[in-house]
Amino acid sequence: MFIAKPCAINLGIQDSGAHRAQPNAILEKVFTSITKSPDGKRLEGLSKQLDWDVRKIQRWFRHRRNQDKPTTITKFCESMWRFTFYLSIFLYGIRFLWTAPWFWDTRQCWYSYPFQPLTSRLYYYYILELAFYWSLMFSQFTDIKRKDFLIMFVHHLATIGLITFSYMNNMVRVGTLVLCLHDASDFLLEAAKLANYAKYQRLCDAFFMLFGLVFIVTRLGIYPFWILNTTLFESWELIGPYPSWWLFNGLLVTLQILHVIWSYLIVRTAYKALVRGKVSKDDRSDVESSSEEEDVTSNSTKGVFSTSSNGSNRINGHVAGGQWTEEE
Numbered sequence: 001m002f003i004a005k006p007c008a009i010n011l012g013i014q015d016s017g018a019h020r021a022q023p024n025a026i027l028e029k030v031f032t033s034i035t036k037s038p039d040g041k042r043l044e045g046l047s048k049q050l051d052w053d054v055r056k057i058q059r060w061f062r063h064r065r066n067q068d069k070p071t072t073i074t075k076f077c078e079s080m081w082r083f084t085f086y087l088s089i090f091l092y093g094i095r096f097l098w099t100a101p102w103f104w105d106t107r108q109c110w111y112s113y114p115f116q117p118l119t120s121r122l123y124y125y126y127i128l129e130l131a132f133y134w135s136l137m138f139s140q141f142t143d144i145k146r147k148d149f150l151i152m153f154v155h156h157l158a159t160i161g162l163i164t165f166s167y168m169n170n171m172v173r174v175g176t177l178v179l180c181l182h183d184a185s186d187f188l189l190e191a192a193k194l195a196n197y198a199k200y201q202r203l204c205d206a207f208f209m210l211f212g213l214v215f216i217v218t219r220l221g222i223y224p225f226w227i228l229n230t231t232l233f234e235s236w237e238l239i240g241p242y243p244s245w246w247l248f249n250g251l252l253v254t255l256q257i258l259h260v261i262w263s264y265l266i267v268r269t270a271y272k273a274l275v276r277g278k279v280s281k282d283d284r285s286d287v288e289s290s291s292e293e294e295d296v297t298s299n300s301t302k303g304v305f306s307t308s309s310n311g312s313n314r315i316n317g318h319v320a321g322g323q324w325t326e327e328e
Helices: 004-010 025-034 040-050 054-067 072-098 120-139 149-168 172-197 201-239 245-276
Strands: 304-308 314-320 323-326
Touching (some): 004 072, 025 054, 040 054, 072 120, 072 172, 120 172, 149 172, 149 245, 172 201, 201 245
Antiparallel strands (some): 304 314, 314 323
16 A cells, blocks of 8 residues: 555546445435345335435435445555566466476476475465465455356355365475466456556556456466366376365366356457447446446447456456446
């Protein structure tokens, strides 16, 4: 916060919050109980009770929801923290694995297994990754709820399960490959979000396109042909079907299924936004999005571009004129 906030201010990002709702005890009580706009019947009842227009009540609930959402400068600080972590842990992993024999020959992951030394650098690499993913697991319940909540929950469970399981069974060599591969695209997504908050649209678009390219190459190319190949086939050949082989590979295959889903969403939404130019709302947008109730202020074509790489990294953006802007 001491570093990110001054950076945000220097970039011209305002620390202004959302429009605050007019204090009203009756509506506040209803909001606390349902946290979203009431249905038509309740709206009519509130309208008669308060002598307010229905549209005014709907606007009050929209403002009240937005009131609890983080400001742009707060989101900038969070993204800068995540960018710093993802980039640092990725560079650490690359530097560590560059001299590791199993980075160049995956069969080395299984030689002398399970009697493989656990070095201090490898230990700290694992502990840092595990602590970070646990933080993502808990923060998911406090973030704005989205339609991909269940998918992200499964992703977090699979990731934490893989890290813990591989550490307990001393499969740390192949585990480091999985971690490094997943970190390769995450910092690019956060860089795109930072550029978006600072309103550097071209830089934002460039980072996002690079993120999408790296994501698809690593998750649909390198992961199945490099990671799954060694865990499914090379391990079977070198050490045989160990007792936990099915569980370990089941978790890895679960991750691959999620990779396919997210890659499909990226390609599908990009196609609709850039080629067809029609309004397209992504399936994993917010359950309660403030933009859904806003008065129409522009006739520009908009679409929602939303994707997630590791769960906490997500973009709900409007593609307008070939550009996208984030809305979390």
